[in-house]
Amino acid sequence: xxxxxxxxxxxxxxxxxxxxxxxxxxxxxxxxxxxxxxxxxxxxxxxxxxxxxxxxxxxxxxxxxxxxxxxxxxxxxxxxxxxxxxxxxxxxxxxxxxxxxxxxxxxxxxxxxxxxxxxxxxxxxxxxxxxxxxxxxxxxxxxxxxxxxxxxxxxxxxxxxxxxxxxxxxxxxxxxxxxxxxxxxxxxxxxxxxxxxxxxxxxxxxxxxxxxxxxxxxxxxxxxxxxxxxxxxxxxxxxxxxxxxxxxxxxxxxxxxxxxxxxxxxxxxxxxxxxxxxxxxxxxxxxxxxxxxxxxxxxxxxxxxxxxxxxxxxxxxxxxxxxxxxxxxxxxxxxxxxxxxxxxxxxxxxxxxxxxxxxxxxxxxxxxxxxxxxxxxxxxxxxxx
Numbered sequence: 096x097x098x099x100x101x102x103x104x105x106x107x108x109x110x111x112x113x114x115x116x117x118x119x120x121x122x123x124x125x126x127x128x129x130x131x132x133x134x135x136x137x138x139x140x141x142x143x144x145x146x147x148x149x150x151x152x153x154x155x156x157x158x159x160x161x162x163x164x165x166x167x168x169x170x171x172x173x174x175x176x177x178x179x180x181x182x183x184x185x186x187x188x189x190x191x192x193x194x195x196x197x198x199x200x201x202x203x204x205x206x207x208x209x210x211x212x213x214x215x216x217x218x219x220x221x222x223x224x225x226x227x228x229x230x231x232x233x234x235x236x237x238x239x240x241x242x243x244x245x246x247x248x249x250x251x252x253x254x255x256x257x258x259x260x261x262x263x264x265x266x267x268x269x270x271x272x273x274x275x276x277x278x279x280x281x282x283x284x285x286x287x288x289x290x291x292x293x294x295x296x297x298x299x300x301x302x303x304x305x306x307x308x309x310x311x312x313x314x315x316x317x318x319x320x321x322x323x324x325x326x327x328x329x330x331x332x333x334x335x336x337x338x339x340x341x342x343x344x345x346x347x348x349x350x351x352x353x354x355x356x357x358x359x360x361x362x363x364x365x366x367x368x369x370x371x372x373x374x375x376x377x378x379x380x381x382x383x384x385x386x387x388x389x390x391x392x393x394x395x396x397x398x399x400x401x402x403x404x405x406x407x408x409x410x411x412x413x414x415x416x417x418x419x420x421x422x423x424x425x426x427x428x429x430x431x432x433x434x435x436x437x438x439x440x441x442x443x444x445x446x447x448x449x450x451x452x453x454x455x456x457x458x459x460x461x462x463x464x465x466x467x468x469x470x471x472x473x474x475x476x477x478x479x480x
Contacts, residue, residue: 101429106375126195132348133176147179148348160374196220198340224344225263244318272336
């Protein structure tokens with residue numbers, strides 16, 4: 096009764112602040128650069144609730160999280176992500192925002208959606224998220240390394256993934272795949288070559304001269320090289336590399352989804368309206384941290400390298416100074432103000448009979464007329480006394 100309107104009030108005020116910051120950031124630019132990513136409320140294929148997070152890539156602020164139930168997409172869980180993105184794009188368009196580009200995962204349905212909505216939102220440049228490209232390549236490279244004669248591929252696993260990341264960061268368009276394709280030369284210990292179609296204008300590796308033996312070299316014609324070449328030159332991968340996002344991608348959305356798990360745990364079932372409220376809390380939490388980063392208020396306290404459970408590499412965890420979450424106090428204050436206002440109402444403004452009728456209807460009983468015994472005049476009361 097009290098918390099829902101309080102959370103919504105504070106959230107919409109917070110959202111307006113976010114939009115004001117984004118509006119100032121794009122004061123001299125045309126069109127937002129956004130990213131979107133979806134997630135479900137439960138593991139596996141039993142998802143009933145889905146959400147789509149939209150973030151501005153220039154400020155790394157969460158614009159909104161759209162939550163919807165599977166019944167809203169004719170029982171299709173896979174369509175919840177598409178429908179959620181559709182609603183977010185319409186929300187931005189109705190608020191007068193123009194969109195220059197959007198970055199998503201490799202869901203082909205998103206490209207179809209953008210074509211369908213071209214009349215509503217205009218032409219929007221569509222990019223693929225680099226993290227999903229690297230993840231796809233890494234997973235398939237690990238599978239290929241398990242085939243007979245392909246053990247050498249496991250030595251190159253981390254190096255090739257890093258090379259793909261670097262290609263996405265420094266390249267643009269077709270140049271990304273040209274940079275990435277140089278790995279087929281490098282693994283053979285070939286670092287300078289003649290111009291060819293696979294590497295475009297690039298004819299040498301970008302690293303300094305290497306010294307000493309190279310035991311990890313993969314010879315052309317071996318099963319390991321053939322499988323690596325087939326994977327690197329995968330038609331869909333080569334095509335998608337040219338559309339890799341130059342502004343980062345959905346990693347911010349993934350961070351938001353991870354934070355959502357603290358507020359909307361996948362092991363617990365939540366009603367739809369409750370789930371929406373929790374995503375609002377998570378959004379305000381995330382953006383508060385981001386505002387502090389933008390203001391330079393978060394300092395690094397310590398850095399810890401954690402060994403990954405399934406991989407040899409480590410993950411670096413950075414601990415920063417805590418941030419005061421004022422939105423929590425604001426919600427509590429709105430609740431207190433509402434309850435104080437309720438208690439301060441004059442007695443004559445309270446329709447007692449209506450409250451009793453409503454309670455009786457709920458209990459399926461005959462309503463009692465509380466004014467029936469108060470129709471007597473003052474003389475009757477005096478006689479009783």
